[in-house]
Amino acid sequence: MDLSSQLRPAFTTKALAILDRAAVMRAPDRPLGTLDVFLALMTADAAADWQRIWLNFRQPDEADADRYRDPSPHDGDSWNGRPLTATCARAIRAAVTLADGTTPSLLPVSAGVLALCLVGTPATAASAALGAPAGRAHSLLLELAQEVLVGGGWDDIESVLENCFDAPAPGAPGELDDEDPEVRALMEDPDVRRLIDYQADRIEALVATLNEFLRADTLDRSGALLERHPELLSAQVDRIITKLIGEAEQMGHFAEARRMREKQHFLENYRQAIGAPLPSSAPGKRSGECSGRDHVLTGSVIEEPGYMSVAMRCDRCHVGYVSDVRWQPGGEAHVGYHVFPADGATTISQEMLMWAVATCEKSIAQLEQMGGRVRKSKPVIGGRPESLRRHTDFKPI
Numbered sequence: 001m002d003l004s005s006q007l008r009p010a011f012t013t014k015a016l017a018i019l020d021r022a023a024v025m026r027a028p029d030r031p032l033g034t035l036d037v038f039l040a041l042m043t044a045d046a047a048a049d050w051q052r053i054w055l056n057f058r059q060p061d062e063a064d065a066d067r068y069r070d071p072s073p074h075d076g077d078s079w080n081g082r083p084l085t086a087t088c089a090r091a092i093r094a095a096v097t098l099a100d101g102t103t104p105s106l107l108p109v110s111a112g113v114l115a116l117c118l119v120g121t122p123a124t125a126a127s128a129a130l131g132a133p134a135g136r137a138h139s140l141l142l143e144l145a146q147e148v149l150v151g152g153g154w155d156d157i158e159s160v161l162e163n164c165f166d167a168p169a170p171g172a173p174g175e176l177d178d179e180d181p182e183v184r185a186l187m188e189d190p191d192v193r194r195l196i197d198y199q200a201d202r203i204e205a206l207v208a209t210l211n212e213f214l215r216a217d218t219l220d221r222s223g224a225l226l227e228r229h230p231e232l233l234s235a236q237v238d239r240i241i242t243k244l245i246g247e248a249e250q251m252g253h254f255a256e257a258r259r260m261r262e263k264q265h266f267l268e269n270y271r272q273a274i275g276a277p278l279p280s281s282a283p284g285k286r287s288g289e290c291s292g293r294d295h296v297l298t299g300s301v302i303e304e305p306g307y308m309s310v311a312m313r314c315d316r317c318h319v320g321y322v323s324d325v326r327w328q329p330g331g332e333a334h335v336g337y338h339v340f341p342a343d344g345a346t347t348i349s350q351e352m353l354m355w356a357v358a359t360c361e362k363s364i365a366q367l368e369q370m371g372g373r374v375r376k377s378k379p380v381i382g383g384r385p386e387s388l389r390r391h392t393d394f395k396p397i
Contacts, residue, residue, distance in 0.1 A: 288345030
């Protein structure tokens with residue numbers, strides 16, 4: 001879809017000029033990414049007080065555009081016919097959602113709101129190029145961006161942006177259906193990143209639907225959403241809501257926690273009414289492995305000159321992974337990881353395999369973003385890694 005024709009009325013003349021210029025001026029041999037647009041915005045909005053940002057973060061330049069890439073590649077969207085990365089397309093849509101959902105409305109989208117969304121998640125190339133790929137650094141970047149570039153602020157900007165970045169994906173999200181020929185092909189593909197991207201899109205769509213359900217303010221609206229999205233009745237959604245309630249209570253947001261608990265009870269009653277209650281939450285075994293909600297994750301790290309090993313496993317059933325990094329004399333990092341099953345098991349659940357692979361691949365991507373050379377060995381799935389024997393001091397995480 002060409003977003004320039006669909007969303008053009010939603011942007012100010014200045015923001016449109018930035019997007020149009022980026023589509024024309026940036027390197028034509030790859031999709032337009034968040035960093036490309038951000039670099040064009042820096043030039044066009046030179047009057048902004050950028051120095052407040054550069055005092056805390058690095059100032060990206062043209063050379064960074066080839067060094068930092070968005071995590072999600074082109075997925076069909078474009079701007080003026082120029083392909084966009086899926087990450088950049090999501091950021092552009094998020095800018096419209098943010099402006100439209102603010103009271104009073106900030107439509108049409110300004111250059112400042114666009115800039116805020118280009119760094120709206122830690123995963124964007126723009127965030128990485130500024131040196132804010134995660135944690136407190138990214139939180140500070142968001143605070144400065146809204147003050148300096150937007151001229152205002154939102155309470156809990158990270159949660160606001162998370163809601164704005166909701167993006168539905170094709171198909172009903174939820175558990176992987178290994179009877180689906182497309183899913184089966186992805187599971188058998190030796191390039192595990194395709195399966196990770198596929199599952200990530202499904203989870204993202206599920207979270208987007210859940211957020212819409214949690215915001216529904218009437219029973220009729222809630223019921224209508226359930227009819228369109230039966231995946232909301234899954235055990236996975238129940239676990240997500242339970243986690244959100246716990247996080248809200250830890251932060252002292254008790255009214256929000258109470259509202260989510262009411263929605264959780266609504267789902268529970270709906271399941272009972274249609275004769276489809278959730279299975280018992282009592283701990284279960286799957287070929288020696290804990291059931292999903294019963295895992296207790298622990299970690300261990302070994303650091304030596306030129307070598308680091310990270311192990312993560314469930315403290316109960318011992319399913320997990322080991323990731324080893326060895327730095328060569330020339331600075332190149334040799335990385336490999338091994339995912340191993342639970343005690344007494346020969347197989348690994350899809351849920352734990354996806355978690356382990358995604359975590360390891362994310363760590364490798366972070367090494368690559370730091371600019372060093374990385375050589376990755378083929379992942380090993382199953383069996384016991386030799387380096388696991390060195391890990392004796394596992395601690396809760």
